[in-house]
Amino acid sequence: MINAERLKREMQTISTFGALPQGGMSRLAFSQEEAQARAYIKTLMQALGMNIREDAIGNIFGRIEGELPLPSIAIGSHLDSVPLGGFYDGTLGVMCGLEAIRTIKENGISHKRPLELIIFSCEESSRFNMATVGSKVMAGKLSKEALSLLKDKEGVSLYEAAKAFGCAVETIESAKLSPDTFYAYLELHIEQGPVLENKGIPVGIVTGIAAPIRYELTLQGRADHSGATPMNMRSDALACAAEIILHVEKIAKEEAGETTVATVGFANATPGVLNVIPGSVRMGIDIRDIDAKALEKAAVLIEKGIEEIAQKRGLIYTLKELTHDTPVSLDKKIIETLEEEAKKLQIPTLELPSGAGHDAMHMPYVATHTGMVFVPCKEGISHNIAEEVNMDDVICATEVITKTLITLANEG
Ligand code: GLV
Ligand code: MN
Ligand code: MN
8 A cells, every 4th residue: 555666765865864885874863964854854744735843852743634633643753863873773664654644645545533743853862872852852751951961972962952953942841742642653663683584574563662771980090101000009990891891791691680681882981092091981881671670670780780899999980870761561452453454464463572762662651552563674783884674574564554543543
């Protein structure tokens, strides 16, 4: 039912914004490249006759009225990427969401409820160490003060970056939505793991989303001469960081839960030159789990280990919690509807949890029902320029989500 050739063509076009010579793309939140991608999608939304609005953090909403003044069905994802990222994380969900709504409109399929496409702002945590900013703002979880405290590598705050991007961020409270704004929210996304590809299944039905607890850790030692300082007279912040990194790995691997993962994604040593003992290190710790208890346990054990290691080495540290989210179970009703529609289309599906974070985590605060579908990605690789999908799988998942949209849009 969908126009696969058009979807393919438009995916190719949007992939040019932020494309890198070596493949893949860098399209950071609130960057020029993201602005170009947003301008392009808005032209497609306008061509479809959508009523477009932008909120105070830059979330874009494109709406088509239904036959009745009921809460809408929304579908969407994000257009920002990690540095050296792939073309599909987020963007595929936006483009397939548009294709789903367009298919319904072009075929004159009746829908009682309005349909909305949402493009979320700043989903990736790569720039400001805070993920899913757009949906958190919609859910009323982020204040102006919080946005001012989040800084990128250049020291630009999220507040300043959003303002420079043209967002009316001073009125951030206006972007908070009421709990029943949407009747349902759906998101299509690449799996970012290997399960579907290994099993040869084209469509995943997501049962829940793992949540992160994240920290910024600063270790303060003493910069000193790397040649003249004896080994027993050093306060080496990077050596301390190394021990902490292995501790974080050990907790996730051996002591928290079956599904716990933990990562030190960056560790920046200062002054960071060959002949100076590193005086300080700033690092980012990302712990995630689908199991809330195991997530809390991992955080407690990691914090305890940091204290012990720093104390043993005589270093001062500051541990700032950046995020403390709770794992989300997705809506049973949506899971069933997605499965029924897939069955009618004779498309095999598999239920699975999401290890990656998504805006769908926060949408239950503003939508009565929330659900997600996954498309397999090659070798499970994501957040990497090598990210790849099979178009036949994309078509299957878009067909399933389109049919589900129609069913939900006609519920009273
Ligand atoms: C989103 O891409 C995440 O980091 O889970
Ligand atoms: Mn991502
Ligand atoms: Mn994503």
